[in-house]
Amino acid sequence: MHFELQKQDSWSSARRGVVHTRRGTIQTPAFMPVGTFGAVRTLDLADLQSLNPDIILGNTYHLMLRPGVEVFNHFGGIHGFIGWEKPVLTDSGGYQIFCLPHHRTITEEGARFRSYHDGRFFMLSPEKSIEVQTAIGSDIMMVLDQCIESTADINATRKAMEITHRWALRSLEARSDATQALFAIVQGGVDEALRYESVDFLTQHPFDGFAIGGLAVGETKREREDFTELVAARLPQNKPRYLMGVGTPIDLLEAVRRGVDMFDCVIPTMYAERGKVFTSQGKKNVLPVANRLSDQPLDPECECSTCRQYSLGYLNHLSKCEEPTGWRLLALHNQHYYQHLMRQIRNAIETDSFESLYRDLTRQWTAPLSPRRADINSSVNYY
Ligand SMILES: [Zn+2]
Structure with a gap:
């Protein structure tokens, strides 16, 4: 995978680019419709084809629980299963685990949680997340990260950032198919020094792109915009930047202005x-x-x-x-x-x-x- 930067806006940090993946190109800035369970809610394949996004998103956490890896192996990954031929990005499950505060334990190994579906215990480690995303056959995989509330204290934020960095390297090590792109996730809450540290650490390693994580989890709109700008400005020019889980049309416009290339959000269907x-x-x-x-x-x-x-x-x-x-x-x-x-x-x-x-x-x-x-x-x- 590689990113082609076609044009840099002269008035702002907005940029026009193309992400070349093994299943085709993604014109950026791009919005990825969210297909949590392998379908963009309420839409069928013909609807999706008429909307014609360059890429859709699937949720590793949900797809691991149902239908499970065995089904993806049988059908030749998510593309064979749902009939979509263009690129798919899968998140790592980190955000969904974050949303289960009373039902999970985070250790160095990974996140142990109880399935909402059948009550069984699962261990989602960085390696397991890559294994599941490999079976799903996504074209862009995300590393498992530890998401934390923006309002958490500095020590907890640093700890989550450091574990995210170690997990990112384990994910890189666990990737078996280099044609599946892998994006790292910048953490560091709403602390400037931690965000810089996170960018500087992750960009030393051969990730295909970088996501700005840990935003839209309790901070103000102003903080979100300021930290998007700060992180985007420090990320390399030659890799795509993805702001996870954001947002409304105005949020997208503001983030594009600050140099973000890719977005996903459930707002269109939820609204x-x-x-x-x-x-x-x-x-x-x-x-x-x-x-x-x-x-x-x-x-x-x-x-x-x-x-x-x-x-x-x-x-x-x-x-x-x-x-x-x-x-x-x-x-x-x-x-x-x-x-x-x-x-x-x-x-x-x-x-x-x-x-x-x-x-x-x-x-x-x-x-x-x-x-x-x-x-x-x-x-x-x-x-
Ligand atoms: Zn209309």
């Missing part, structure tokens, strides 16, 4: 389940009764199949009834919105217009509602 969508007019709630008789599309400027075929009134009805089709149609729209946003960002960097796109979008997303407009369109919330 869809709650009747919320991102539109060219801001964030919109489909559920209010004011939408009941609307024969307008969700977003008049959107070209997704949901906006082309269905009225807001119908989507309001389906969402209120908690009809799975409603969830699916909104998820399709939100995923389309994210892919479209990334295309706009890539084009803007290419044509030296990222600054004007940034200003247009932030103005659009933060514009205060005029009383008249608020009255007419009470379901619109701006972020």
Whole structure:
């Protein structure tokens, strides 16, 4: 795998690049739809192909418990199992383990935890995580890391960072197929010196890319942006940078501006389940009764199949009834919105217009509602 840096924005740290993997290229900045269990929730393969992301993400922790390594070995990895032919990135399971504070023990060896599925105990070590990701056959693997709350004290943060470094080297050692790329994860909480130390340690080793981990876990938005900027600026120019688990459209735009290339987040599907969508007019709630008789599309400027075929009134009805089709149609729209946003960002960097796109979008997303407009369109919330 290698990263081709095509253009550096002159106004900001935004960059346009291409990640070349064994299953094709990823145009960056890129957003990866999350397929936790080997499916992007509510979408089938044809939906996914129509959205056409260059890469999707799977969760090692969940896929290890179900269906398990044996199934991936039988089907020839996740590509053979789910029918997706383009690149797949798998996370290492570190974040999911972090989310189980009462059901896991972290030692030097790895994380011992009890399965939420059948109560059995599992040991997820760096080597085990690589073994599972090898069976899944992902094109980009992540090292197992110890994620910790941003609000943890300095000693605990240092300890988690140091164990993450040792686990990263063990993961590198455990990789058996060099065509599977391996990304390391920078930790260090919200401490400047620790973040620098983490970058300086990890970048001495032959990882294919670097993720900025341990953010979106309790810090403020300002801290997240500052630490993204600080870490991205110290990472090498010739490797991709991935901000894990982030975020809303504005979060993505802010991180691209600070030099991040890759993102993943469950927000597009999670918001869809709650009747919320991102539109060219801001964030919109489909559920209010004011939408009941609307024969307008969700977003008049959107070209997704949901906006082309269905009225807001119908989507309001389906969402209120908690009809799975409603969830699916909104998820399709939100995923389309994210892919479209990334295309706009890539084009803007290419044509030296990222600054004007940034200003247009932030103005659009933060514009205060005029009383008249608020009255007419009470379901619109701006972020
Ligand atoms: Zn749409």
